[in-house]
Amino acid sequence: MDRRKFVKTAGIAGLAGTAGLITACGNQSGTADCGDGSTARSEETFEWKMVTTWPRDFPGLGTGANYLAQIIGEMSGGRLTVKVYGGGELVPPFEVFDAVQRGTAEMGHGGAYYWKGKIPASAFFSGVPFAMTASELNGWYYYGGGMELYHEIYKPFGIIAYPIGNSGTQMGGWFNKEINSVDDLKGLKMRIPGFGGEVLKRIGGTPVNIPGAELFTALQNGTIDATEWVGPMNDLAFGLFRAAKYYYYPGWHEPGTALEATINAEAFNALPPDLQSIVVIACKAANMDMFAHFEARNGESLEKLLDEHAVELRPFPDDVLAELKGASLAVLEDQAAADEMSGKVWTSMKAYMEQVRPWTEIGSQYFVNRR
Numbered sequence: 001m002d003r004r005k006f007v008k009t010a011g012i013a014g015l016a017g018t019a020g021l022i023t024a025c026g027n028q029s030g031t032a033d034c035g036d037g038s039t040a041r042s043e044e045t046f047e048w049k050m051v052t053t054w055p056r057d058f059p060g061l062g063t064g065a066n067y068l069a070q071i072i073g074e075m076s077g078g079r080l081t082v083k084v085y086g087g088g089e090l091v092p093p094f095e096v097f098d099a100v101q102r103g104t105a106e107m108g109h110g111g112a113y114y115w116k117g118k119i120p121a122s123a124f125f126s127g128v129p130f131a132m133t134a135s136e137l138n139g140w141y142y143y144g145g146g147m148e149l150y151h152e153i154y155k156p157f158g159i160i161a162y163p164i165g166n167s168g169t170q171m172g173g174w175f176n177k178e179i180n181s182v183d184d185l186k187g188l189k190m191r192i193p194g195f196g197g198e199v200l201k202r203i204g205g206t207p208v209n210i211p212g213a214e215l216f217t218a219l220q221n222g223t224i225d226a227t228e229w230v231g232p233m234n235d236l237a238f239g240l241f242r243a244a245k246y247y248y249y250p251g252w253h254e255p256g257t258a259l260e261a262t263i264n265a266e267a268f269n270a271l272p273p274d275l276q277s278i279v280v281i282a283c284k285a286a287n288m289d290m291f292a293h294f295e296a297r298n299g300e301s302l303e304k305l306l307d308e309h310a311v312e313l314r315p316f317p318d319d320v321l322a323e324l325k326g327a328s329l330a331v332l333e334d335q336a337a338a339d340e341m342s343g344k345v346w347t348s349m350k351a352y353m354e355q356v357r358p359w360t361e362i363g364s365q366y367f368v369n370r371r
Helices: 003-019 062-075 093-102 120-125 134-143 146-157 194-202 212-220 232-238 265-269 273-307 318-338 340-362 364-368
Strands: 046-052 080-085 107-110 159-166 173-175 189-191 206-208 246-249 258-264 312-315
Touching: 046 062, 046 093, 062 080, 062 107, 062 159, 062 273, 080 273, 093 107, 093 159, 093 258, 120 146, 120 318, 120 340, 134 146, 134 159, 134 258, 134 340, 146 159, 146 340, 159 265, 159 273, 189 212, 194 206, 194 318, 212 232, 232 273, 258 265, 258 273, 265 273, 318 340, 340 364
Parallel strands: 046 080, 046 107, 189 206, 246 312
Antiparallel strands: 107 258, 159 258, 173 246
């Protein structure tokens, strides 16, 4: 067994051992003490379906869903199995939330900002323009009150959500014309979801929300003028370089985009406590794994785009970024004022960013700018 496989297997085994501490009698020990000297553990098996917003086996996103399902099965010793369906195989990509809510599938895998028409505050739990990086966002989720707010906004819909991945800072998108000023964005039809789309609209563009699998065709046939997607790994896989000339950075709209698992609350509550813990711990492991995958593959994919496909890499001009930043703040403040839950979430995020950014600036940011 090679070292990487051994470490991965050992890590999953360790997580499984931790999760298994919570048992059928509610005792946090290796076996359940039921008070009469006996031990008990539910051996009932469960079969779940996971619907996703991504094409099956798509790098990073689709494979992240596969990984989550795999480790749930392994950590549970086969007592909980999860079958993964790519976008459109069981339900259309943008119907994942509804499918989980009504119980068509027990679990979904997607991006929270896809549901902002149903839950306005959901967009804060994916990508927020000019806000937090992946590491900052994870700190807010796990230790800054973000997870509690996440559960609060989905609870009325009978859904429990957990972060299960992060793309890191994304790219700014693919364009068939140069962006030299904010005027070049006016009238532009661009695929860009969430708050990024609201910002584009604020400065005179037209946001379009279409599933990832349709991006290449839409860009090629002129349905849209530009698109953002994720980053080099996914953009290379979709062949977007064949449909657009200019590749802009940075991804101002999604500086650290979280992906989510949506879980039907009734199905989750039907699991014994140890399997519930396994699902929660598996989501946390998948969150780390996806971020590492993107970090490892984006660099080599960018090299291929530049060296093998002659992509023209361009930074957004500083004045364009300044305009986008101002419009972003206005959009976020307006959303917070219009919706009570959005206001609660944005207040929490702002307080956390104020506390964490001084450390980011003298820590990782200062180092990266000088290495």
